Amino acid sequence: MKIYFTLDPRPDLKEPLVSEFPEIDFTFHKQLDESELADTDVLVTYGEDLNDHHIELSEQLKWIFVVSAGIEKMPAQKIAERGILVSNVRGIHKKPMAESIIAHILSLKRALPFVYKNQQNCEWNKKARLSELNGSTALIIGPGAIGAEIGRLLQAFEVYTIGLNRSGQPAPFMNETYRIDELKEQLPKAEIIISMLPSTKETKNLLSYEDFKLMRKDAIFMNFGRGDLVSLGELVRVLEDELIFHMVLDVYEVEPLPADHKLWKFDNVTVSPHFSSHSSRYVERSLEIFKPSLKKWLSGDHDVENKMDILRGY
């Protein structure tokens, strides 16, 4: 059995894996080499390097392990037709991403950009408006695994959490949960609005200028899900008209965000380059998910952790 990695883990991570599964023929490359695909049984990939042709070449392929949470760049139709199992590292983003989100919120509340700016100018300046996170209300749109971790941490900061999901059924670490079609009624309630939505037909352009008008003037809006939730044009209008206090974006309709795009220039936005899930512990953690899944797979049980519905998109 051949397992082909289109990523190359550090030696201290790779070696224990190889020795734990001596029966497996492992191949590790820094990027995808088409000539390796024909006899590959299991493919381990970041998920952005695959196209229809690759799936056709991979005649023996039965399982794709995606070292990422998003799978929208994958050739979903082809994979589904072939009945190839897809699983990912969903849980892995939970902690680093939730930490990034809390970092951005606290940074704004406690005026860290102001501190950094004044330090550049060697200026002792106390004239900032420092506010507090505790006591506020947060709306988490799409409270899945990451949203739950965000909710857990926000509740530790005594924040009241409202979740919006498809069903409206109670979600973990949410004080209240509503259906996503109740969005407009919930938007005015929150000082902090966080989207963790994946990219699907339903979520594309879900938010518009009109929705931002429903938000509080002191609101912070954060998009850490997928960039097509709201168009860049709408975001620029919202920023120009100062409808809300601040926006923190990690994802964009177009990525990378072009260097000459207006969005970079506003004071009321933080432009993070879609890396808030990054972590020096990322591959280590991926392998911690992969290993037990591989054991299960080898025993004939294909019900591995984080199985995805590739057509549904999550």
Add this chain to the structure above:
Amino acid sequence: MKIYFTLDPRPDLKEPLVSEFPEIDFTFHKQLDESELADTDVLVTYGEDLNDHHIELSEQLKWIFVVSAGIEKMPAQKIAERGILVSNVRGIHKKPMAESIIAHILSLKRALPFVYKNQQNCEWNKKARLSELNGSTALIIGPGAIGAEIGRLLQAFEVYTIGLNRSGQPAPFMNETYRIDELKEQLPKAEIIISMLPSTKETKNLLSYEDFKLMRKDAIFMNFGRGDLVSLGELVRVLEDELIFHMVLDVYEVEPLPADHKLWKFDNVTVSPHFSSHSSRYVERSLEIFKPSLKKWLSGDHDVENKMDILRGY
């Protein structure tokens, strides 16, 4: 009875106070006016505007309510001689300060300074080393009310907390507590070292270059207590020699830190202008502490909240 405020709360905070205590003669000034002191019974002050002469002038003074946690700038000897009660707003700093501290830690772990810098240059750059807070160990030196709140939040982030206090008795939200004279044994254990110590004879110059050599190379050191814990000269040597990963300072041996001081210029330090306890809700909260204390006082019970030992310094 006259209560003299050397600060002037917003009307929406002042008016309810005045109407709640109709028997009191309230005077509110933006700064201290000596001519008001002779007939003042209770003084409400930020604590930095008083000297020996003011205490002598305040012949009727029985209680000083300090709208601050630090009292080291007060004429302690004179106040003690006269037996004037001093109480402060100790609890008030807890939440904003703990939020500032977690903000700084997460900002460094999740590379926010890198994000802000690249945004200034309109540069989409993912090449930062993002690390994680969860799973690390923090040493909290002086785990009082604020330290406990920091411990509580750090534990929510799955951080192991070690407290150092005078007695070594278990402190709230600390996984372990040791005596402060065991400092040198504890320093190598932690990725995060936070001093919340007040300024006393014992804490002055408690830390030196040699102590920083005991810390881990990847450690973050934070001083949010008082600046005389370690001299500016020692700090500069530590930064020059890159003994640790980063320092976050809110307090300094000399404040304000002079504009031409070397300290501003290092990449491995964050210079915060002693304002991490500031909050748009500060005076509101102070009055929430003052009002019940005043009721108690008026009823003849002088055992008010947060009574201080002015000579001991806390």
